[in-house]
Amino acid sequence: GENVEQHxxxxxxxxxxxxxxxxxxxxxxxxxxxxxxxxxGKGPQLIIDIRSNVGEKKDQRIAVTLNKTAKHFSLHIxxxxxxxxxxxxxxxxxxxxxxxxxxxxxxxSVSS
Amino acid sequence: GAGxxxxxxxxxxxxxxxxxxxxxxxxxHTALYWYRQSLGQGPEFLIxxxxxxxxxxxxLPNDRFFAVRPEGSVSTLKIQRTERGDxxxxxxxxxxxxGRGNTIYFGxxxxxxxx
Numbered sequence: 056g057e058n059v060e061q062h063x064x065x066x067x068x069x070x071x072x073x074x075x076x077x078x079x080x081x082x083x084x085x086x087x088x089x090x091x092x093x094x095x096g097k098g099p100q101l102i103i104d105i106r107s108n109v110g111e112k113k114d115q116r117i118a119v120t121l122n123k124t125a126k127h128f129s130l131h132i133x134x135x136x137x138x139x140x141x142x143x144x145x146x147x148x149x150x151x152x153x154x155x156x157x158x159x160x161x162x163x164s165v166s167s
Numbered sequence: 168g169a170g171x172x173x174x175x176x177x178x179x180x181x182x183x184x185x186x187x188x189x190x191x192x193x194x195x196h197t198a199l200y201w202y203r204q205s206l207g208q209g210p211e212f213l214i215x216x217x218x219x220x221x222x223x224x225x226x227l228p229n230d231r232f233f234a235v236r237p238e239g240s241v242s243t244l245k246i247q248r249t250e251r252g253d254x255x256x257x258x259x260x261x262x263x264x265x266g267r268g269n270t271i272y273f274g275x276x277x278x279x280x281x282x
Contacts, residue, residue: 061209089271098274101270146209151223154212154223
């Protein structure tokens with residue numbers, strides 16, 4: 056089955072710096088890759104997603120890149136702000152499209 | 168409501184007791200999912216419903232866990248003979264339909280503590 060690896064597990068940056076989180080997946084049949092942000096005591100909230108027919112997608116300060124050959128995808132946050140501090144999860148769809156397989160998460164801390 | 172609604176938000180139960188967790192998906196969403204999230208981990212898939220039927224229950228850990236969605240809307244996750252290892256956040260999610268690429272929206276979760 057699908058396996059998703061995510062790193063780093065923790066990331067500390069200064070306000071205004073960029074942050075990059077990387078994920079790899081194992082199932083070449085996966086073709087949907089969302090990123091979720093989770094704040095303490097809340098459910099995961101979708102921030103951006105990418106489908107396999109696209110190599111890059113951008114939404115304001117957030118961008119995601121996908122390399123299907125290498126089976127890895129990355130989240131890029133530019134001009135980080137303290138409110139970006141949270142746990143970020145990458146995920147990949149399973150082959151049947153019935154479930155998302157999540158990474159273990161990255162705790163991002165942005166200090167002002 | 169606008170989002171996925173889950174009740175209760177918190178539940179403390181004694182080992183061996185029976186627990187029910189309820190999920191009300193976004194109106195019009197035919198696909199419904201249950202996930203479990205332990206402390207410091209990512210959500211783990213439990214079960215997926217398309218309409219009333221459980222189309223994929225491969226993530227249920229054992230036969231103490233069961234879920235229903237009798238009318239294709241509200242779903243209930245049922246846990247029998249609870250164990251301390253069942254303590255986790257149980258997340259419900261929904262999407263318009265099945266399929267890779269349909270955005271999946273999560274609720275706030277039900278925090279279950281088994282003492």
